Amino acid sequence: MLNPFQNISPKNREKLLYTLESSRLTFPKNELILSNINQGNIIGIVIKGMMQIIKTDYNGTRTIIEELEENDIFGTIISPLSNEYDILTKEESTVYIIDYDEIKNLDLENKSYYNQFLKNLLEIIILKIEERNNRIEILTKKTIRNKLLEYFNIESKKNGLRVINLPFNFTDLADYLAIDRSAMSRELKYLKEEGFIEIKNHKITLLYDKY
Amino acid sequence: MLNPFQNISPKNREKLLYTLESSRLTFPKNELILSNINQGNIIGIVIKGMMQIIKTDYNGTRTIIEELEENDIFGTIISPLSNEYDILTKEESTVYIIDYDEIKNLDLENKSYYNQFLKNLLEIIILKIEERNNRIEILTKKTIRNKLLEYFNIESKKNGLRVINLPFNFTDLADYLAIDRSAMSRELKYLKEEGFIEIKNHKITLLYDKY
DNA sequence: TGTAAAATGTTGCAATTGCAACAATGAAGT
DNA sequence: ACTTCATTGTTGCAATTGCAACATTTTACA
Numbered sequence: 424m425l426n427p428f429q430n431i432s433p434k435n436r437e438k439l440l441y442t443l444e445s446s447r448l449t450f451p452k453n454e455l456i457l458s459n460i461n462q463g464n465i466i467g468i469v470i471k472g473m474m475q476i477i478k479t480d481y482n483g484t485r486t487i488i489e490e491l492e493e494n495d496i497f498g499t500i501i502s503p504l505s506n507e508y509d510i511l512t513k514e515e516s517t518v519y520i521i522d523y524d525e526i527k528n529l530d531l532e533n534k535s536y537y538n539q540f541l542k543n544l545l546e547i548i549i550l551k552i553e554e555r556n557n558r559i560e561i562l563t564k565k566t567i568r569n570k571l572l573e574y575f576n577i578e579s580k581k582n583g584l585r586v587i588n589l590p591f592n593f594t595d596l597a598d599y600l601a602i603d604r605s606a607m608s609r610e611l612k613y614l615k616e617e618g619f620i621e622i623k624n625h626k627i628t629l630l631y632d633k634y
Numbered sequence: 635m636l637n638p639f640q641n642i643s644p645k646n647r648e649k650l651l652y653t654l655e656s657s658r659l660t661f662p663k664n665e666l667i668l669s670n671i672n673q674g675n676i677i678g679i680v681i682k683g684m685m686q687i688i689k690t691d692y693n694g695t696r697t698i699i700e701e702l703e704e705n706d707i708f709g710t711i712i713s714p715l716s717n718e719y720d721i722l723t724k725e726e727s728t729v730y731i732i733d734y735d736e737i738k739n740l741d742l743e744n745k746s747y748y749n750q751f752l753k754n755l756l757e758i759i760i761l762k763i764e765e766r767n768n769r770i771e772i773l774t775k776k777t778i779r780n781k782l783l784e785y786f787n788i789e790s791k792k793n794g795l796r797v798i799n800l801p802f803n804f805t806d807l808a809d810y811l812a813i814d815r816s817a818m819s820r821e822l823k824y825l826k827e828e829g830f831i832e833i834k835n836h837k838i839t840l841l842y843d844k845y
Numbered sequence: 846t847g848t849a850a851a852a853t854g855t856t857g858c859a860a861t862t863g864c865a866a867c868a869a870t871g872a873a874g875t
Numbered sequence: 876a877c878t879t880c881a882t883t884g885t886t887g888c889a890a891t892t893g894c895a896a897c898a899t900t901t902t903a904c905a
Contacts, residue, residue, distance in 0.1 A: 486774050488767075500760050502767070527753060530746065541752040542738060548759050549711050555766035556699075556713070562773035563697055563812040565863075566891070594852060601774040603893045608854060776893075777861070805882060814863045819884060 424494040425550065427468055427543045435536035442529065445521040455509045456518075464523035466498040466544075472516025476502050477509050486598050489554075490590065496547055498523065562601055567610045570600045575620070575629055589625040635705040636761065638679050638754045646747035653740065656732040666720045667729075675734035677709040677755075683727025687713050688720045697809045700765075701801065707758055709734065773812055778821045781811045786831070786840055800836040 428436045447470070450456050456474070469491050476488040476497065488508065491497055497510065500523055526544075529537060557577050564570045574596075578587045589596060597604035614620045621628040639647045658681070661667050667685075680702050687699040687708065699719065702708055708721065711734055737755075740748060768788050775781045785807075789798045800807060804822075808815035825831045832839040 488770070501763055527757070530749075535741065538741070538749060538752070541749065541756060545752060545756050545759065546738070548756065548763065552712055552759065552762060552766065555763065555770065559699075559766065559769055559773065562770065565812065565814075592852065593854095601776065603776075604853085605855075605894080606892055609856085609892095612854080803882065804884095815883085816864080816885075817862055820862095820886085823884080 424492060425543065425547050426494045427496060427540070427547060429543050430539050431536045431543075435534075439536055439540055440519060440521075443521045443525045445519045447517065447519055449515065449517045450512045452512055452515050454512045456512060456516075464498070464500045466496055466501065466521045466523050466526065468519040468521070469493055469495045469497070470517040470519060472518075473513040474516050475511050475513060477511055486601065487591070487595050496544070496551075501548065501551065558599075567600075567602050567606055568614070570602060571607070571610060571614065574600060575627065579629055585629045587627045587629070589627065592625070635703060636754065636758050637705045638707060638751070638758060640754050641750050642747045642754075646745075650747055650751055651730060651732075654732045654736045656730045658728065658730055660726065660728045661723050663723055663726050665723045667723060675709070675711045677707055677712065677732045677734050677737065679730040679732070680704055680706045680708070681728040681730060683729075684724040685727050686722050686724060688722055697812065698802070698806055707755070707762075712759065712762065769810075778811075778813050778817055779825070781813060782818070782821060782825065785811060786838065790840060796840045798838045798840070800838065803836070 431439065450472075471493060474491040474497075476491065478486045478488055489497070489502060491510075502508070561570050561573045561577070564573050575587060579585055591599060593608065594604055597607045600607065611620070611622065615622060619629070619631050621630060642650065661683075682704060685702040685708075687702065689697045689699055700708075700713060702721075713719065737752075771788070772781050772784045775784050786798060790796055802810060804819065805815055808818045811818065822831070822833065826833060830840070830842050832841060
């Protein structure tokens with residue numbers, strides 16, 4: 424993920440964060456955060472650690488909306504963060520929290536670092552749109568097999584390899600693809616038997632030419 | 635949709651568009667556009683008209699990715715615009731096309747309208763993320779009924795009414811929800827019979843209290 | 846290192862869905 | 876107003892999926 428402070432000197436970065444009245448917060452592992460911060464529109468920036476945006480609906484089905492890593496941004500305006508959503512730290516994590524209105528109202532047109540910051544945010548959010556588009560692409564496929572294959576292709580394209588390092592365990596992958604875990608397991612078995620893929624640990628090798 | 639030139643005077647807007655080397659193009663109704671522009675990363679701004687981003691996959695299934703109206707922005711970096719995607723004008727439409735690299739490389743930090751333009755783009759794209767999040771929310775529902783109900787709730791929340799004016803015809807709605815049209819038709823019939831909804835023309839009235 | 850909890854694999858079965866095929870209705874254009 | 880094309884409604888049926896239940900393996904951590 425692109426650094427939101429790219430092309431901004433450490434000094435200017437500090438100035439910026441000060442002007443925007445940001446707060447720097449650290450949370451321990453496996454903690455639900457943001458329920459306490461969640462007033463108004465905020466943008467969070469992950470400085471260190473790993474977190475997940477998780478939705479749990481009324482019947483208890485958990486869905487991972489997004490995984491957040493270093494330099495990732497999140498917030499009420501970027502991810503859906505109503506009371507139905509949680510942010511869970513997977514490791515100890517440090518974040519900056521910035522009021523989005525501060526960003527909107529700032530008028531430092533003679534400061535090029537502010538300009539740069541806006542450009543960086545724009546670029547990051549465009550990347551997030553791309554992620555969403557990919558997910559939609561997968562979810563609109565009508566069969567489990569096609570969802571899996573679409574997912575494989577997207578992941579494979581990302582780094583140009585035919586080997587995919589699953590960033591999830593299988594339970595979470597099923598959540599991400601919005602399919603039943605056991606049904607997914609069954610379909611993966613068929614894909615293996617038919618020689619389309621190979622699975623070792625959490626690495627999937629694509630054996631077919633192209634999809 | 636928010637105006638990308640909000641808080642920018644017409645004069646500065648012209649300067650900006652000139653500096654960014656934008657082109658103004660007009661297309662007739664029912665035309666596939668952007669196949670000819672599609673080199674490099676561009677941002678398009680809809681000045682007038684209506685368009686749809688449409689995907690047709692190998693077996694011919696059409697999916698409406700997005701509807702574009704006045705002030706909407708689109709482009710290779712915002713919508714997936716590989717060769718699998720088309721933009722179709724539903725009316726005669728006029729657009730500006732801007733090279734995204736021009737935006738990234740511009741360094742007019744002493745011009746507040748450039749700053750304002752970046753803020754506007756940021757805000758618009760954040761709205762687009764919200765749309766994507768909504769769609770994902772719907773698509774992760776496992777049954778047709780739940781997809782429909784989720785869609786109804788989201789649309790109903792948008793304007794606080796229990797009456798939804800479908801922006802689609804039913805065929806397109808089924809595409810949007812990624813379900814079979816006839817199966818959707820069947821489910822809508824059940825929902826009517828069970829007294830959950832009423833349908834007149836292309837207006838759906840929600841008769842249940844809350845979901 | 847031992848133990849509890851989480852993740853994974855497997856399978857039968859019922860429910861849901863997509864598909865195909867067709868009728869009926871509505872819309873658009875000449 | 877008439878004809879053609881697009882949209883909508885309907886239904887049977889086969890295929891796919893979710894669900895439940897359980898065995899097995901792996902992981903976490905006290």
